[in-house]
Amino acid sequence: MISGYEPPALPETHYLDNRIFTDAAIFAQEQKDIYERVWLFICHESELAAPGDFRTASVAGKPVVLVRGTDGVIRAFYNVCRHRAAPVVREEAGNATEFQCFYHLWTYGLDGACTGITKPGGYDAVQLDRSKLGLIPVRCDSIAGLVFVCLSEETEPLEDYIGPIIDSVREPLGTASLSVFHYNKAELGANWKLWQDNNSERYHSLLHFINRKTQPWVIAKTSPMKLRLFDNGHSGYWSDADATVTYDAGGYKDASVGTLPGMRDNEMRVINIFPDLMINIRANVVRLDRMVPIAPGKTLVEWRGLGLTDVPEAVEKDRLRHHNMFWGPAGRNLGEDVIAVEAQWASMATDVVRYSILAREEDLNPTDDANVRAYYQEWGRRMGRAPHAPLNSG
Numbered sequence: 379m380i381s382g383y384e385p386p387a388l389p390e391t392h393y394l395d396n397r398i399f400t401d402a403a404i405f406a407q408e409q410k411d412i413y414e415r416v417w418l419f420i421c422h423e424s425e426l427a428a429p430g431d432f433r434t435a436s437v438a439g440k441p442v443v444l445v446r447g448t449d450g451v452i453r454a455f456y457n458v459c460r461h462r463a464a465p466v467v468r469e470e471a472g473n474a475t476e477f478q479c480f481y482h483l484w485t486y487g488l489d490g491a492c493t494g495i496t497k498p499g500g501y502d503a504v505q506l507d508r509s510k511l512g513l514i515p516v517r518c519d520s521i522a523g524l525v526f527v528c529l530s531e532e533t534e535p536l537e538d539y540i541g542p543i544i545d546s547v548r549e550p551l552g553t554a555s556l557s558v559f560h561y562n563k564a565e566l567g568a569n570w571k572l573w574q575d576n577n578s579e580r581y582h583s584l585l586h587f588i589n590r591k592t593q594p595w596v597i598a599k600t601s602p603m604k605l606r607l608f609d610n611g612h613s614g615y616w617s618d619a620d621a622t623v624t625y626d627a628g629g630y631k632d633a634s635v636g637t638l639p640g641m642r643d644n645e646m647r648v649i650n651i652f653p654d655l656m657i658n659i660r661a662n663v664v665r666l667d668r669m670v671p672i673a674p675g676k677t678l679v680e681w682r683g684l685g686l687t688d689v690p691e692a693v694e695k696d697r698l699r700h701h702n703m704f705w706g707p708a709g710r711n712l713g714e715d716v717i718a719v720e721a722q723w724a725s726m727a728t729d730v731v732r733y734s735i736l737a738r739e740e741d742l743n744p745t746d747d748a749n750v751r752a753y754y755q756e757w758g759r760r761m762g763r764a765p766h767a768p769l770n771s772g
């Protein structure tokens with residue numbers, strides 16, 4: 379009798395045990411062994427443009443606040459009061475000259491220093507030292523305008539962690555003034571890895587009505603765009619040749635108004651940074667996805683649309699329309715992906731079919747599974763678990 383628990387007769391790298399997406403112990407370990415150890419994208423630096431601009435975020439389940447100081451430096455701290463551990467900043471984003479904890483009103487400067495203790499005389503007897511009670515700092519750094527934090531002191535510097543893949547997007551992201559023109563977030567009923575997987579895996583372009591008409595790797599048997607694999611589980615695809623997406627065929631006339639520096643009209647470049655950042659550039663817009671794992675089957679995803687800051691209003695309108703028709707919450711592409719991964723996770727969680735097949739080999743054509751395999755191999759390396767047999771010891 380055919381069993382859904384029979385491992386496929388494939389090399390071990392070419393299939394996954396689906397319990398990496400559903401097992402609660404694996405989910406908890408990921409927070410410690412991945413999310414607490416790597417550099418994680420938080421926001422674009424234009425979202426912290428002025429001194430005092432701040433933004434809060436959940437990082438490996440811990441509350442963090444990022445703020446631009448009066449010296450122009452963006453810093454990050456755990457958003458937890460040193461008095462009795464209440465959250466200090468309770469808004470998602472804003473501008474402040476200082477932070478005041480709402481519970482007993484202790485205050486902190488934008489540099490994290492504890493600047494005020496209410497009714498301080500009560501601590502005279504014990505000589506409480508305010509200078510030692512600043513907010514706990516978190517490593518924070520930027521690359522090409524993207525702001526990252528890292529909870530571990532041992533992890534390599536951001537530039538080394540990201541590595542040379544960033545060179546492919548330095549010009550469009552890092553040489554002109556960009557700002558966020560679209561933002562939305564939603565909780566998906568799926569494991570966080572499935573969203574990054576979907577953002578990396580091009581074989582499912584067949585799902586998308588629009589991609590079947592517009593994407594070079596679907597229209598042609600092979601595509602001049604190739605997958606590119608890098609250290610630390612990062613990957614991407616772009617073309618040095620003249621490979622463009624035929625947006626016109628999908629009804630997106632003039633989809634390239636306001637093209638970013640270094641990009642060709644209708645060019646597409648995608649890079650996927652391990653574990654949870656996608657940078658997807660479509661000539662004039664950049665889509666950034668960030669994931670916050672909540673439970674094995676629940677993930678908060680944030681979507682940002684970035685574009686040139688100084689464009690005429692007509693270009694801005696056109697760009698927003700194109701962005702949202704394709705990638706907005708009710709757009710043609712994004713909504714189909716959400717339906718796919720939520721249905722996939724729910725079906726996976728029944729444990730009827732235990733294994734997923736990642737066995738396409740196509741000489742790094744975008745529908746090759748090589749990038750997705752590399753992603754899960756990196757996951758396995760960091761977790762000390764084989765993705766094809768994660769619950770087997772030894």
Ligand code: FES
Binds near residue numbers: 462464479483
């Ligand atoms: S917990 Fe913050 S002031 Fe008391």
Ligand SMILES: [Fe+2]
Binds near residue numbers: 582586711
């Ligand atoms: Fe998709």
